[in-house]
Amino acid sequence: MAEKQNRELSRDLSSRQMQMIALGGTIGVGLFMGSSATIKWTGVSVLLAYAIAGLVLYLVMRALGEMLYVDPSVGSFANYATKYIHPVAGYLTVWANVFQWLTVGVSETIAVGMYLDYWFPHIPGWVTGVVVLAMLTAANLVTVKAYGEMETWFSLIKVVTIIFMIILGLLVIVLGFGNHWQPIGFSNLWTHGPFFAGGVKGFFFALSIVITSYQAIEIIGITAGEADNPQVAIVKSIKSIVARILIFYIGAIFVIITIYPLNELDQVGSPFVETFSRVGITAAAGIINFVMMTAAMSALNSGIFSSSRMLYTLAIGKELSPKFLKISKTLITTITKIPT
Structure with a gap:
């Protein structure tokens, strides 16, 4: 009786890495x-x-989470668009995702080169950017676990920086740390302009930018196809991820608008650099430059992962050349089935 082999992508991402x-x-x-x-x-x-x-x-991620729980496939939301709407919808979803990350990838590669210029001013930015791009691509080709671990450390750097900034900011606001021990208080929230400083038009314009800032959270859907015990990982990730992001974003923004008067923010530059400098951290510029470099590398890393999986999905559906089905042995799990 002949054996039949079926290959699927290796499930090596943990719940911690997915989050x-x-x-x-x-x-x-x-x-x-x-x-x-x-x-x-x-x-x-x-x-x-x-x-x-x-x-x-939160509503979108809960809906996506329920679908992922039932079908944690590599194509994720693109497969759902194909299955529940129309194959054209799935096809367009894949290419929209790929082109988005191509655009972001180019910009982030340039950004990485610019940030590295802070330490290596004599090396052209395009050289350092391409070197980093090659390194990240190589890591993605090794194992999905290597990608997950690398992204975990990139994320940890950003998260620690934000938490540290929030704590320092609250010390400045409440105790006056870094301000000659004169608490700044909360008066800057209402003494330098109305609640809707830019009117309704300004609010909705900012809202569109804010929504864009949440871009890439959909990566959690794509990682589900390579998660170890995906149902457990998905439940933990979906339940916690939105709350954590809101704490980081709203917490950091709250500290910024409380410490700095609204009419002076355009003179501050990076509020993170200014906040660290205020409390005596003289290397603030270098620290934030490093954090921003890792943020750009993180986005680039996510783009390589996401777009490669989406192209793989198209190839599975025979909508792209079979060449895109070729993957390294370390990224697959071979399952042997004996037909009855």
């Missing part, structure tokens, strides 16, 4: 450098914008 991958993909460079611009457009109501976006995100 950190989703966090790492979502917390990007924008929070560290672009937050002051968003606050300027909408004022204190930026907190409401993040809360609304978070609620929408």
Whole structure:
């Protein structure tokens, strides 16, 4: 009786890695450098914008989580679009995801080169960017576990930085640490402009940017196809990920708008650098530059992973060349079945 072999991608991602991958993909460079611009457009109501976006995100992720629990496949939401809407919907979903990450990947590669220029000013940015891109690609080709562990450390760096910044900020606000022990208090929340500083138009403009900042949380759906014990990992990840992201985003933004008057934010640059400098951390610029570099590398890493799996999904459906089905032996699990 002949044996039949069926290959599937190796399930080596743990629940811990899945949660950190989703966090790492979502917390990007924008929070560290672009937050002051968003606050300027909408004022204190930026907190409401993040809360609304978070609620929408929660509903979407709960729905995705239920579908992933039933069918934790590699193609994830693209497969669901094909199955429950129309094959054209699934096809367009895959290519939208791939082109999105191609665009982001190019920009993040350039960004990595710019950040490395801080330490290596004599090396062209495109050289350092391409070297990092090659390294991340090689890591993705080794094992999915290597990708997950790398993304876990990238995420941890960002998370620790944000938590540290929130704690330092609260010490400045409540105790006056770094401000000659004169507590700043909470008056900056209402003394430098209305709640909707940019009006309704400014609020909705900022809301669109805020929603974009949550981009990449969908990575958790793609990782489900390679998760060890996917049902358990999915439940833990979906239940905790939204709350954690809201704490990091809303917590950091709250500290920023409480410490710095709204009419002075455009002079601050990066609020993270300014907050660390305020409490005497003189290496703040270098620290934040390193964090932003890892944030860009994290986004690039996520893009390589996501787009490669989406192209693999198209190849499975015979909508792309069979060449895209070729994967390294370390990324597959071979299951031997004996037909009855």
